[in-house]
Amino acid sequence: MSLTDDYLAAAADRGPQASAILSAAAPRLDATGYMGRCLSRPAFLEANAYRQLAADLDLLHSALTRLPERVFGGDLAEFARTVGMAESQVQAICRGRGPAPSRMGRADMYRDENGFHLLELNLGSTVGGVDNPVLNAAMLEHPFIADFVAANELTYAETMEEVVRTILTEAKVPTGVRPVMAIADFPDSYPELERQLHKSAAMLAPLGIDALACPVDALEYRDDRIWLGDQAIDVVFRLFMIEDVLKPGAVELLEPVLQASERGHVSIFTPLDAELYGSKGALALLSDEAYRDRYPADELAALDRILPWTRMVRSGPVTVDGQQVDLRERALANREELVLKPTALHGGDGVLLGWQTDSDTWADRLDEAMDNPWVLQRRIRPVPEVFLTDDGSEQWLLTWGAFLVSGGLGGLWVRGSQELDGGVVNMATGATATCCFYQR
Template sequence: MSLTDDYLAAAAERGPKAGAILSAAAPKLDATTYLGRCLSRPTFLEAETYRRLSADLDLLYSALTRLPERLFGGDLAEFARTVGMTETQVGAITRGRGPAPSRMGRADMYRDENGFHLLEINLGSTVGGVDNPVLNAAMLEHPFIADFVAANDLTHAETMTEVVRTILTEAKVPTGVRPVMAIADFPDSYPDLERQLHKSAEMLAPLGIDALPCPVDALEYRDDRIWLGDRAIDVVFRLFMIEDVLKPGAVELLEPVLQASERGHVAIFTPLDAELYGSKGALALLSDEAYRDRYPADELAALDRILPWTRMVRSGKVTVDGEQVDLREYALANREELVLKPTALHGGEGVLLGWQTDAEAWAARLDEAMDNPWVLQRRIRPVPEVFPTDDGTEQWLLTWGAFLVAGGLGGFLIRGSQELDGGVVNMATGATATCCFHQV
C-alpha cells in the first residue's frame, strides 16, 4: 500500500467530506498561484521516491548547466544560437549572464508506473508558484490531514523561504543585510500580476527582504544605483522572460538594468542566461545519443530515467531507439506519440499534441517548424490519481512541478486536469492545483 492508498482508505472510512476541505481552503488561496481553488487532498511521496527524484533533478541540473563547456568549448553565445535564440536574445543573454548558472527553477513532470518523466524544465526567476506553501498550511488546518501527516512522518518544503535563501546566496547579499528588491515585469504584463505580486511581497517581508513590485520601466539608473522612486534597489527580481526581449523597444527598456548589472551596481535574480538552460533546445541536446560520451555514468543514468526522447526539428536523419531515420518521415508516421514544442516559449504557448491533431494539420505545422527553433518530444502517458468527492472519487491527471533551489529540492506545485489523455495544463487555462507532503 502506498501513502496515497492509505490516505484514500482512511478518508473513505472516517475523513471529512471533500467539500469541507475545499470550502475551508479556498478563502486562503485568493490572490495566490492557486487563484482561489484547489483539489480535495494533498499528494504524497514516500521517502525513497523523494530521494530518487531529488538526486535525479540534481544530476539533470548538472548536465544542463555544463552543456556550454561540454559541447561548445564554453561559448555561451554559440550555445544560445544552437538552442534557437535570436541575435537580439543572444546579446541580452551574454550581457546579462551571471557568474554561475542559477539554481532557481522548476521541473514539470508527468508520473507513470516507472516514475517521473520530464515535460520541461524552467530555470530562472520567472517560474511561478513559489507561494505554494500557503496550501500546505491550509490543508494542515484540517485535523484529519494533520493527523495523517504526523502519523506518517511527513513534511513539506517552505518554498518561499528556500527561494529567499537562494536570492541571498546568488545575489551575494552580505549576512545581516536586509536587501531592497524590485520585483520587475514588463509594463504590458505587470497589471495582470500586480495584486498577486503585492501579496508575495507581503510574504517576503518577514523572511528578510523588502520587496517592491513594479514595471521594469519604473526603474532608473543614476548615481551608480538602480532606483525605484526614492528607494535604492539592491536586487532586481526578473519576472520578464526571454521572449519579452523581442518586443519593440524591449532592449532599450532593459538597458538601465543591464548596464547596472554589468558594472556591479545591482544584482539580477535571475540573470538572463538562466533561460538558456531551461530551453527545450537544451533538452534536445541532452537527449541526443551523439553526445552520450560527454556525460559521467551517474548523469547518464538519471537522464535515461527522467528525460523522454527529444530532438530539434531539423531536416535529415535522427537517431530513434538506436536507429537512424528521417525525422520528418518518423514524425509523420508516429504523430500520436509525439508533441511539437517551441524551444523558448512558456506557459504551453505553441505546443501541439500529435494525438489531438489530424494528420494534415500535423504535417503542415511540422513543415513550418522544420529547421526553426522547435523540438519534437516523445509522448508520456501518465497514470491519473484518485481524489475524493462528496459522494465518491474522481480521477485527475497531475503535472508535478518540483522546485530547484540553492539547497536542492524546494517543494512542489502540482496542477491537475480532468483531460486524462494529456494536454497543456496551467492555472491560467483552468487547471486546479494541490500541494505535496513527503516522507522524511
C-alpha cells in the same frame, strides 16, 4: 499500498467531506498561484521516490549547465544560437549572464509506473507557484489530514523561504544585510499580476527582504545605482521572460538594468542565462545520443530515467532508439506518440499534441517548424490519481512541479487536469492545483 492508497481508504472511512476541505482552503488561496481553487486532498510522495527525484534533478541541472563547456567549448553565445535564440536574445543573455548558472527553477513532470519524466524545465525567477505552502498550512488545519501527516512522518518545504535563501546566496548579499529588491515585470503584463505581486512582496518582509513590485520601465540607473523613485535597489527580481526581449523597444527598455548588472551595481535574480538552460532546445541536446560521451555515468543514468526522447526539428536523419531515421518521416508516422513544442515559450504556448491533431494539420505544423526553434518530444503516458468527492471519486491527471533551489529540492506544486489523455496543464486555462506532503 502507497501513501495515496492509505489516505484514500482512511478518508473514505472517516475523513472530512471533500467540500469541507475545499471551502475551508479557498479563502486562503485568493491572489496566490492557486487562483482561489484547489483539489480535494494533497498529493503524497514516499521517501524512495522523493530521494530519487531530488538526486535526478540535481544531476539534470549539472548536465544542463555544463553544456556550453562540454559541447561548445565554453561559447555561451553559440550555445544560445544552437538552441534557437534570436540574436537580440543572444546578446541580452551574454550581457545579463550571472557569475554561475542559477539553481532556481521548477521541473514540470508526469509520473507513470516507472517514476517521473520531464515535460519541461523552467529555470529562472519567472517560475510560478512558489507560494504553494499556503495550501499545506490550510490542509493541516483539518485534524484528519494533520494526523495522517504526523502518523506517516510526512513534511513539506517552505518554498518561499527556500527562494529567499537562494536569492541571498546567488545575489551575494552579505550576512546580516537586509536588501531592497524590485520585483520587476514587463509593462504589458504587470497590471494583470500587480495584486498578486504586492501580496508576494509582503510575504518576503518577515523573511528578510524589503520587496517592491513594479514594471521594469519604472527603474532608473543613476549615480551607480538602480532606483525605483527615491528608493535604491540592491536586487532586481526578474519576472520578465526571454521572449519579452523580442518585443519592440524591449532592448532599450532593459538597457538600464543590463548596464547596471554589467558594471556590478545591481544583482539580477535570476540572470537571463537561466532561461537559456531551461530552453527545450537545451533538453534536446541532452537527449541526443551524439553527446553521450560528454557525461559521467551518474548523469547519464539520471537522464535515462527522467528525460524523454527530445530532438530539435531539423531536416535530415535523427537517432531513435539507436537507429538512424529521417526526422520528418518518423514524426509523420508516429504522430500520436509525439509532441511539438517551441523551444523558448512558456505556459504551454504553441504546444501541439500529436494525438489530438489530425494528420494534415500535424504535417503542416511540422513543416512550419522544420529548421526553426522547435522540438519534438516523445509522449509520456501518466497514471491518473483518484480524488474523493462528496458522493464518490474522480480521476485527475497530475503535473508535478518540483522546485530547484540553492539547497536542493525546495518543495512541490502539483497541478491537475481532468483531460486524462494529456492536455496542456495551465492554471490560467482552468487547471486546479494542490500541495504535496512527502517523506524524506
